[in-house]
């Protein structure tokens with residue numbers, strides 16, 4: 234089986250960036266969504282990006298925000314990838330000068346016809362929710378006879394150390410993306426490194442060891 238890369242999202246603490254870097258996480262996500270419990274400001278982000286190792290790609294997450302706002306953040310913070318999480322964000326993909334990961338609800342992705350592709354679209358992120366740990370019942374759809382190939386897609390939605398290996402074995406995504414499932418109890422934006430280590434172990438155990 235091909236291996237699967239890991240994105241840990243919703244990081245707000247410099248010490249978490251350092252610890253996740255030491256664990257060799259491939260993608261780290263920073264949330265600029267207004268109203269999110271993990272929302273970063275221009276100021277709070279400054280101290281975070283400096284600690285991201287070269288081998289790790291940084292991802293800035295936006296949802297239903299203006300092009301002007303997104304560009305103003307990108308000007309200050311040279312992140313590698315933009316994640317557009319809103320259902321209404323499709324038109325922005327081609328206007329950004331960075332690779333874009335575009336979130337789609339799994340139902341939308343399964344209908345395929347609605348998935349317009351642009352040259353800077355890096356991947357679709359299949360997620361039924363927005364950082365609330367909401368899961369999707371992929372099993373039901375796998376048994377309808379419709380071909381499901383997630384090998385280029387990123388997968389999120391309530392992933393955790395307890396369920397990630399079954400998702401990897403069942404769906405073989407390119408990247409598994411986790412936010413709330415590896416947080417310290419009752420502390421949104423603060424990662425539990427024990428949970429992250431256990432998540433990594435489950436992902437690597439379900440594949441061959443290193444990322445794609």
Ligand SMILES: O=C(O)c1ccccc1N[C@@H]1O[C@H](COP(=O)(O)O)[C@@H](O)[C@H]1O
Pocket residue numbers: 242243262264266269270271294295296318360362363364365366367389390391392410411412413414
């Ligand atoms: O985490 C948030 O607060 C958030 C807010 C708005 C849009 C996206 C958000 N998080 C993203 O949700 C997925 C998965 O989250 P979870 O593992 O189900 O909790 C991840 O891509 C985050 O970037």
